[in-house]
Amino acid sequence: MTILAKYTQLRESYHKMAAIGRDPFSVQFDGILSPTEGMLNGRRTILLGTNNYLGLTFDQSCIDKGVEALVEQGTGTTGSRIANGSYTGHGDLEKALADFYGRQHCMVFTTGYQANLGIISTLVGKDDILVIDGDSHASIYDAAKMTTGQVVRFRHNDPDDLYKRLRRLSDHPGNKLVVVEGIYSMLGDTAPLKEFAQVKRESGAFLLVDEAHSMGVLGETGRGLAEEVGVEADVDFIVGTFSKSLGAVGGFCVSDLPDFDILRVACRPYMFTASLPPSVIATSLQALKRLREEPGLRLRLNSNSRRLYEGLRNLGFQVGPVANPIVAVALPTKELAIAFWNGLLEAGLYLNLALPPATPNSLALLRTSVSAAHTPQQIDTAIELFAQVGRRLGVLPGLVQAAE
Amino acid sequence: MTADLNEIVEEIITALGSTLPTPVTITTDTSITRDLGLDSLAVMDFVMVLEDKFDVSIPLERIAEVETIGDLARTIQDLRGRA
Numbered sequence: 001m002t003i004l005a006k007y008t009q010l011r012e013s014y015h016k017m018a019a020i021g022r023d024p025f026s027v028q029f030d031g032i033l034s035p036t037e038g039m040l041n042g043r044r045t046i047l048l049g050t051n052n053y054l055g056l057t058f059d060q061s062c063i064d065k066g067v068e069a070l071v072e073q074g075t076g077t078t079g080s081r082i083a084n085g086s087y088t089g090h091g092d093l094e095k096a097l098a099d100f101y102g103r104q105h106c107m108v109f110t111t112g113y114q115a116n117l118g119i120i121s122t123l124v125g126k127d128d129i130l131v132i133d134g135d136s137h138a139s140i141y142d143a144a145k146m147t148t149g150q151v152v153r154f155r156h157n158d159p160d161d162l163y164k165r166l167r168r169l170s171d172h173p174g175n176k177l178v179v180v181e182g183i184y185s186m187l188g189d190t191a192p193l194k195e196f197a198q199v200k201r202e203s204g205a206f207l208l209v210d211e212a213h214s215m216g217v218l219g220e221t222g223r224g225l226a227e228e229v230g231v232e233a234d235v236d237f238i239v240g241t242f243s244k245s246l247g248a249v250g251g252f253c254v255s256d257l258p259d260f261d262i263l264r265v266a267c268r269p270y271m272f273t274a275s276l277p278p279s280v281i282a283t284s285l286q287a288l289k290r291l292r293e294e295p296g297l298r299l300r301l302n303s304n305s306r307r308l309y310e311g312l313r314n315l316g317f318q319v320g321p322v323a324n325p326i327v328a329v330a331l332p333t334k335e336l337a338i339a340f341w342n343g344l345l346e347a348g349l350y351l352n353l354a355l356p357p358a359t360p361n362s363l364a365l366l367r368t369s370v371s372a373a374h375t376p377q378q379i380d381t382a383i384e385l386f387a388q389v390g391r392r393l394g395v396l397p398g399l400v401q402a403a404e
Numbered sequence: 405m406t407a408d409l410n411e412i413v414e415e416i417i418t419a420l421g422s423t424l425p426t427p428v429t430i431t432t433d434t435s436i437t438r439d440l441g442l443d444s445l446a447v448m449d450f451v452m453v454l455e456d457k458f459d460v461s462i463p464l465e466r467i468a469e470v471e472t473i474g475d476l477a478r479t480i481q482d483l484r485g486r487a
Contacts, residue, residue: 129463134449150463153448168461357445 017355020335021342024353034058035373040350046378048368049351053325054216054297055373056247056290062283069282076277082265089281096288097252101223101238105260108252110273112212112241113139115251118269119239120179120208121146128174131165133157133181133191135360137210140179149174156360159195166203176205182214182225186359186367188326190214193225197234208237216245216291217325222298246287248280301325301372304379308370311383316396325370328354329386330363336393337364343389349382412458412477419453432474460484
C-alpha cells in the first residue's frame with residue numbers, strides 16, 4: 001500500500017469529473033489580455049471568475065510602481081521579516097492600511113490564507129474558545145485545526161444561534177473569539193453583522209471579520225461590511241487580502257487592540273515564511289491608493305453586479321440572496337454543473353465551478369465574480385451564454401417542457 | 405452502561421435517523437464515518453444538532469476522538485457532567 005492509497009476515492013471522483021470535459025482544477029490560460037479577457041485554447045475568453053473586483057491588475061499606475069520597485073529593490077526579500085528584516089515598503093503598506101481602516105495597528109502577511117491562519121490560531125490560546133460560522137472559508141477551518149483552544153461552530157449567518165452557543169459557554173473563563181466573513185465566497189451572501197455585533201457586545205466576546213471579498217466592494221469608502229452597516233467600533237480585528245480588490249497577493253490584519261504587535265513574535269504563519277516581494281508590496285500600496293481615490297470603481301462594480309445578478313435571476317436561474325460581486329448559480333446536480341461549466345467555457349466564458357464539500361448545503365455552483373472593468377456588453381454576453389447553455393441542457397424552467 | 409448513557413445513545417440514534425437518507429440499524433458500536441458514511445462536514449453539522457438537543461457545547465477537537473456512537477454518547481455524558 002503506497003502512502004497515497006488513502007486518496008483512492010478522491011482520485012476516482014476527480015477522474016470522473018474531469019472525464020465529463022475539461023478539468024476545472026487545471027485550467028491553463030495561454031495568455032491574459034486584460035482584467036476581463038484571456039486566451040484559452042486559442043480563443044478570446046471573458047473572465048468572469050477572477051475576484052478582480054476593481055479590475056486593477058492592469059492599472060498603469062500600479063504596474064509602474066511595481067516595475068519601479070522591482071528594478072530598485074530586486075525580485076524578492078528571500079526570507080522572513082523576523083530573520084531578514086523588513087523593507088520600507090512593508091511598513092509603508094502597514095501604515096497605509098491602518099490609516100485606511102482608522103486603526104492603530106496592522107500586520108501584513110504573505111497571503112490572505114496565512115493572515116486568517118496566523119491571526120486566528122494565535123489569538124485563540126489553549127484556554128480560549130474559537131467560535132466560527134459553519135460556512136467559514138477553508139483558511140478559518142485550518143486555523144481552527146491549528147489552534148490549541150476549543151472550537152465551536154454556529155449555524156451560518158444566524159445571530160440567535162451564535163447567541164445560544166455563547167450562552168452555553170458563558171461559565172467558561174477563557175476569551176471567546178467570534179469569526180465571521182463580510183461576503184461569503186461561495187454564494188456572495190453578507191453576514192448580518194449588525195446583529196452579530198450586538199451579540200458580541202452582550203456576550204463580551206471578541207469579534208473578527210474577514211473582509212476579503214468585501215474590501216473595496218462595500219461601505220461608503222470601501223472598508224467593507226463593517227463600515228457599510230456602521231459597526232466598525234465593535235469589530236476588534238479585520239482581516240483582508242491584496243489578492244482580490246487590490247489585484248495582487250497578500251493578506252493583512254488591522255486592530256486597535258493595545259499590544260497587538262506582540263503577535264509579530266508569536267504568530268508562526270507570519271514569522272516562518274518569506275515576506276512579500278517589494279514589487280507586490282508596491283502594487284498593493286498603489287492599488288489601495290486607487291481604491292481610496294476613485295469611488296467610481298466601486299460604483300461601476302456594483303452596477304455590473306446588479307446587471308449580472310438580475311439578468312441571471314430573470315432568466316430563472318437560482319442565484320444567491322443578494323446582488324454582490326459574487327453571483328453564484330445553483331444547479332440541481334453536480335453532473336449538470338460540470339456539463340454547464342464546460343459548455344460555457346467552450347462558448348468563451350470562464351467562471352468557477354464550485355462543488356461539495358467546498359460549498360454550503362452541498363450545492364453544485366457556477367460561481368462568477370464581477371469586476372468594475374467589465375463592460376455592460378461583456379455582462380450581457382455572459383447572460384446570453386448562460387441562457388443558451390441553460391436551454392441546451394434543459395436547466396431553465398419553462399424551457400424544459402418546450403424541449404420535450 | 406448507566407441508564408443515563410443509554411438514554412443519550414437512544415437520543416443520538418433518534419436524531420441520526422432523521423438525517424440519514426436510508427434507514428440503518430444503529431448500535432453503540434456503529435462507526436459514525438465508516439458505517440454511516442457521514443463525511444466530516446455532515447458529522448460537524450450533526451454535532452450542532454446534538455449540542456441543541458443536550459444543551460451542551462461539544463468542541464470540535466472532542467469529535468476528532470470519536471469513532472463510534474458509544475464514544476459520542478460518552479463524550480456528551482462527560483461534557484454534561486462538567487456543566
